[in-house]
Amino acid sequence: MAAELGRKYVIIGNGIAGTTCADQLRKADPACEIWMITNEPYPLYNRVSLPRYLQGALPEQKVMMRDFAWHEQMRITLLTETLATRVDTDGRVVYLDHGGPLPYDALLVCTGGWANKLQAPGAAGVANIYNFVTLDDTRELIARALESKEAVTIGGSFIAYELTEGFNVRGVHVTWLQRGPYWLRATLDEEGGMLVDEIARAHGVDVVHGEEISEVVAANGVPRHVVGSSGKTYPADVIGVGLGLTLNHGFLAETSIERRTGIVTNEYLETNVPGVYAAGDVAEFHDVMVGGHHTMGTWDNALAHGKVAAVNMAGGHQEYRDVPTYTSPLFNTNIAVMGIAETNNPTLTSISRTMPGDKGKDYRKFFFQENRLVGAVFIGSPKGRKKVVELIRTGQEFATPTDRAGLFDVR
Ligand SMILES: Cc1cc2nc3c(=O)[nH]c(=O)nc-3n(C[C@H](O)[C@H](O)[C@H](O)COP(=O)(O)OP(=O)(O)OC[C@H]3O[C@@H](n4cnc5c(N)ncnc54)[C@H](O)[C@@H]3O)c2cc1C
Known part of the structure; x- marks a missing residue:
């Protein structure tokens, strides 16, 4: 990194x-000041491990990735249970819900x-309705799952599957x-989606499509059943909600x-305002691999992103x-998503096969x-995944239908 040393960095x-x-x-600058802010009460934990913690396959201490001592040793000032409420980019200051403003x-x-x-309707103020994003969500879900007999989960993507x-x-x-x-409509087609239904049903899950929750019917403040948009009712003493995320940038x-x-x-993860960068889920970054912007x-x-942002915040130009990859267990099998796999992206074409x-x-x-x-x-089977990632990374061309069909045989 090429930059003056001793700068002040704020990370929200x-x-x-x-x-x-x-x-x-x-590591790059022993003299710099680093402030990191989170509204959660914990140092870094592994969100990817939360599903295995929920299932009882992993103890909570294995979910934690850093402790407060690590931050002290690295001289990173971590402000927990603190919300960044506003940023003044002219004055280069971050305002917090408590504590002094932080210049950067x-x-x-x-x-x-x-x-x-x-x-x-009926959901407001009712207990035992859970999202699944944080460690605290997971603790509550575990406690409730131990007491429950009937769950309804809602959603068509990874989080709803993990809850299920x-x-x-x-x-x-x-x-x-x-x-x-x-x-997973944004990535799969009907053939792939049906395969996932088959797997879930083989594990005793009732999968219902074309259905939303139109009412939660509760007694004594907890769910009894839900009414679907079709008018059917489904018993539920707990409800798991996987209806997506709203990215957190309202405070800007x-x-x-x-x-x-x-x-x-x-592509350097810098916003249109000098000195301000974005990274991770919240960044809608210019992806040079596809020549366009998207979130991931x-x-x-x-x-x-965290690595590249650090280089550029410190004056580098990387x-x-x-090629991002996402792998997850799927009941007794696996799913792997590599690179840009977007069904609704009009610049992409696709081929698929079940074998x-x-x-x-x-x-x-x-x-x-x-x-x-x-x-x-x-x-x-994930066999061939590394080879495919390499083909994506190196921008390999597949011009004819025969060339493309050959990809089904990569192992
Ligand atoms: C249950 C679950 C399972 C997952 N499984 C997988 C998987 O198998 N594979 C995979 O690749 N990905 C998986 N993901 C997604 C992956 O965890 C995320 O992509 C990744 O954690 C995003 O990291 P991040 O640093 O961008 O943001 P986050 O981890 O979301 O961290 C952002 C932090 O900022 C805090 N914050 C927000 N606003 C403010 C504010 N104004 N002031 C202070 N703090 C604030 C938030 O509370 C949060 O603590 C999973 C996610 C979940 C929830």
């Missing part, structure tokens, strides 16, 4: 993006997103409601920092260029921008 958000950035800044030379915003709440599996593993019967015709409303779905950055809600992406696999069926889908391979999804 202590997830993997923020904590990685703080770590790299300290360079600011990183890596605030992730708040989970969207269930808005259905968590309850299922804890022996709670689950009805999984999804508004859309199949799971008084600034001229460009915000769309996320905070818009260039994955651990590896947030970690890699562009972000990576017999070692453990049931293997589904594979590949995404192309013009002829270049830019993304892929595997359900089932």
